[in-house]
Amino acid sequence: MRRLCKIHFLLNTVAMAALTVGMNAAAPPAPSPQKAAAKPKVIAASQSPVKNVPLSKESLACLECHRESATPAATKQWAGSRHATAGVGCFECHHADKASATAFDHNGFSITVLVSPRDCGRCHAKETKEFEASHHAKAGQILGSLDNVLGDVVEGIPAGNSGCKQCHGGVVKVVGPGKLDAATWPNTGIGRINPDGSRGSCSACHSRHAFSASVARQPENCGKCHLGPDHPQAEIYAESKHGIAYRAKIGEMNLDSKSWVLGKDYSAAPTCATCHMSATPELPLTHDVGARISWTLRPEVSLKLDHWEARRADMQKVCANCHGSDWVQGHYTQYDAAVNLYNDKFAIPAKAIMKKLRDAGKLTPTPFDEKFEWTYFELWHHEGRRARMGAAMMGPDYTQWHGFYEVAKNFYTEFLPQAEELLPGVTAEVKAMDDHKWLQGLSKEDRAKIESFYQKRYGK
Numbered sequence: 001m002r003r004l005c006k007i008h009f010l011l012n013t014v015a016m017a018a019l020t021v022g023m024n025a026a027a028p029p030a031p032s033p034q035k036a037a038a039k040p041k042v043i044a045a046s047q048s049p050v051k052n053v054p055l056s057k058e059s060l061a062c063l064e065c066h067r068e069s070a071t072p073a074a075t076k077q078w079a080g081s082r083h084a085t086a087g088v089g090c091f092e093c094h095h096a097d098k099a100s101a102t103a104f105d106h107n108g109f110s111i112t113v114l115v116s117p118r119d120c121g122r123c124h125a126k127e128t129k130e131f132e133a134s135h136h137a138k139a140g141q142i143l144g145s146l147d148n149v150l151g152d153v154v155e156g157i158p159a160g161n162s163g164c165k166q167c168h169g170g171v172v173k174v175v176g177p178g179k180l181d182a183a184t185w186p187n188t189g190i191g192r193i194n195p196d197g198s199r200g201s202c203s204a205c206h207s208r209h210a211f212s213a214s215v216a217r218q219p220e221n222c223g224k225c226h227l228g229p230d231h232p233q234a235e236i237y238a239e240s241k242h243g244i245a246y247r248a249k250i251g252e253m254n255l256d257s258k259s260w261v262l263g264k265d266y267s268a269a270p271t272c273a274t275c276h277m278s279a280t281p282e283l284p285l286t287h288d289v290g291a292r293i294s295w296t297l298r299p300e301v302s303l304k305l306d307h308w309e310a311r312r313a314d315m316q317k318v319c320a321n322c323h324g325s326d327w328v329q330g331h332y333t334q335y336d337a338a339v340n341l342y343n344d345k346f347a348i349p350a351k352a353i354m355k356k357l358r359d360a361g362k363l364t365p366t367p368f369d370e371k372f373e374w375t376y377f378e379l380w381h382h383e384g385r386r387a388r389m390g391a392a393m394m395g396p397d398y399t400q401w402h403g404f405y406e407v408a409k410n411f412y413t414e415f416l417p418q419a420e421e422l423l424p425g426v427t428a429e430v431k432a433m434d435d436h437k438w439l440q441g442l443s444k445e446d447r448a449k450i451e452s453f454y455q456k457r458y459g460k
């Protein structure tokens with residue numbers, strides 16, 4: 001009991017501050033009918049938080065065991081959270097209607113281990129609605145993709161379960177009352193397909209049991225998934241002036257502040273969240289990470305999204321807090337030019353050659369059973385994405401050496417020669433394009449220029 005009192009004391013000492021500002025943000029939940037009974041008890045700000053325990057009796061019962069004999073460290077994380085100070089205890093998140101697929105009896109309480117966005121949405125309707133409308137919520141629907149053949153078939157199911165699905169989210173299977181199939185659980189992939197029909201996992205960004213905004217604001221949080229050979233956003237950011245400024249000034253980022261409006265609460269550097277999600281004086285916080293991007297850089301050939309002008313205008317409003325409009329327009333001019341270069345010079349021609357080879361029956365319908373298909377896959381899925389993504393977010397090394405250099409090397413020394421071997425003549429039209437004419441040899445003048453450069457620089 002002494003320990004329990006300590007938790008209450010901790011709660012209560014921090015409660016004052018949080019309670020006065022706290023409750024209105026989580027506008028009264030619209031509880032689903034079956035869960036209405038469990039609406040959390042919340043103490044009124046006018047009452048002394050010392051006398052009033054801001055927790056439901058059910059949550060107090062959870063703490064009886066969980067403060068000591070079960071998951072004591074996780075309980076401490078919760079005790080330091082805004083939820084704790086707002087009276088949101090274990091039971092408020094974990095209770096489940098007996099009829100729900102993941103419910104089980106736990107020491108007299110009907111609870112679920114899996115807490116879905118629908119559960120969080122009882123109190124956070126706005127965030128949940130925006131999240132559900134985003135690409136993040138759709139990230140579990142990758143079954144039909146080429147990558148999925150790669151993960152589940154070419155590599156094997158356990159690779160997909162511990163790899164792809166830990167980022168994208170998989171289907172969580174229920175195998176008995178409250179019993180989740182261990183091949184599908186744990187999983188906090190961003191587009192997890194939950195037994196209640198909802199999509200996603202809020203704890204993909206809001207790590208438990210603190211569920212803090214501050215963790216989610218940090219670039220490392222996005223970097224669990226946004227890194228590596230096919231989408232190195234974390235590395236690009238680290239390389240960029242924005243990432244440098246962030247690391248140098250992290251102490252000035254005010255990450256723990258409740259309000260986090262660019263230019264008001266912090267100004268040292270933008271993080272991933274700043275540009276893609278967070279509030280500025282002109283823009284509200286959004287949980288739709290696609291709201292401010294104009295291109296999609298994922299497919300073989302990049303496309304502009306619907307309403308791309310409005311999305312781009314919003315991103316530029318973020319930049320305008322720190323940069324002048326010519327600077328920002330100049331960046332977008334360079335970025336568009338890089339994407340168009342990749343599309344027109346490499347991606348569209350490569351795609352056309354692939355089609356000709358398929359039409360001529362030179363490739364089997366099975367993906368990844370021929371070397372050439374790997375060559376092509378890496379051209380757009382790895383190298384081509386890196387080049388485009390580097391240009392989007394000011395990472396020159398990813399644009400160049402990990403990007404266009406690799407694209408060009410693959411295109412000229414692997415893709416074109418391998419295609420030519422499969423079907424002689426298939427690359428002729430592409431090679432005749434102005435962009436590729438240099439293959440026929442540099443002019444005498446160009447060669448002389450190179451010679452004289454090295455002469456002057458190194459004296460040989």
Ligand code: HEC
Nearest residue numbers: 058061062065066069070090091094106107109111112113
């Ligand atoms: C009588 C003690 C006791 C009470 C009361 C209790 N728990 Fe537990 N709980 C435990 C123990 C012990 C475990 C660890 C079991 C294990 O190791 O799998 C546990 C495990 C859990 C798990 C994880 C289950 C899993 O399968 O991964 C959750 C979630 C949980 N408790 C939530 C709650 C909530 C919410 C309450 C209050 C409504 C509560 N507990 C009340 C003792 C208790």
Ligand code: HEC
Nearest residue numbers: 066071075078083088089090093113114115116188203208
């Ligand atoms: C704000 C909602 C929320 C609150 C409050 C909360 N939990 Fe959880 N809990 C979650 C989420 C989300 C997960 C991860 C499951 C998922 O991804 O769906 C989780 C997972 C767990 C797990 C299983 C995961 C593991 O690491 O073994 C245990 C045990 C658990 N919670 C116990 C507790 C206890 C005890 C409390 C109170 C001290 C508590 N939770 C309070 C949301 C909450």
Ligand code: HEC
Nearest residue numbers: 142145147148150151163164167168224225226231298299
């Ligand atoms: C480290 C986390 C991670 C792993 C592992 C991972 N992905 Fe992804 N995947 C991502 C991210 C992040 C994106 C989006 C990148 C972007 O928008 O720049 C993505 C994009 C995709 C896309 C493109 C979706 C679209 O809308 O165009 C598909 C398809 C895909 N992944 C499938 C897979 C498959 C299948 C696997 C396993 C073979 C896998 N991924 C492994 C994080 C991951």
Ligand code: HEC
Nearest residue numbers: 117120124127128131202204205213216217260273278279
């Ligand atoms: C892609 C990462 C990500 C996911 C997934 C995510 N959030 Fe957030 N969330 C953030 C970030 C970043 C912030 C802090 C933004 C800020 O303060 O500028 C935040 C802030 C919040 C806040 C505080 C809002 C405020 O006005 O202070 C709530 C509540 C919240 N999220 C709920 C949710 C819920 C519910 C889900 C699941 C439906 C969810 N989040 C999923 C990144 C995420």
Ligand code: HEC
Nearest residue numbers: 022025026040082086088092115120123202206211212213
């Ligand atoms: C019973 C209602 C309730 C449920 C369920 C609930 N929350 Fe909250 N949440 C709150 C309240 C109240 C606050 C405090 C608001 C404040 O301080 O302004 C809060 C605050 C937050 C914050 C802001 C924390 C910060 O550091 O500023 C995040 C993020 C958040 N919740 C995410 C979640 C997620 C994710 C879930 C589901 C796993 C969830 N919440 C479930 C009521 C709830």
Ligand code: HEC
Nearest residue numbers: 135138139167168189190204221222225272273276289290
């Ligand atoms: C748990 C993994 C995960 C985390 C964490 C994550 N993402 Fe993603 N993100 C993905 C995946 C997977 C996709 C691709 C979804 C698809 O197209 O199917 C994606 C797509 C995106 C997109 C493209 C959206 C669109 O509409 O095209 C943006 C932008 C993005 N994420 C930004 C972020 C930011 C910013 C954060 C951190 C605040 C973050 N993500 C955290 C996995 C993650």
Ligand code: HEC
Nearest residue numbers: 222226233234237270271272275293294295296297298392
């Ligand atoms: C200075 C602002 C800024 C920062 C910081 C930033 N981004 Fe971006 N991001 C952009 C811009 C601009 C684009 C391109 C938008 C467009 O196409 O119009 C972009 C594009 C993206 C895309 C879309 C890729 C696709 O497949 O279409 C993803 C995903 C993404 N960023 C994730 C991240 C992650 C993760 C971080 C942090 C590690 C981050 N961003 C940091 C501005 C930023």
Ligand code: HEC
Nearest residue numbers: 241242245267268269270315318319321322323328331394
């Ligand atoms: C919070 C302020 C902030 C925001 C928001 C911001 N930047 Fe920056 N940006 C900086 C700082 C700081 C630098 C580094 C300046 C220096 O090195 O002198 C920088 C540098 C740059 C550079 C130069 C990169 C280089 O390598 O020299 C470009 C281009 C740029 N930003 C574009 C943008 C664009 C486009 C956006 C919006 C998508 C944006 N920035 C948003 C603060 C910001």
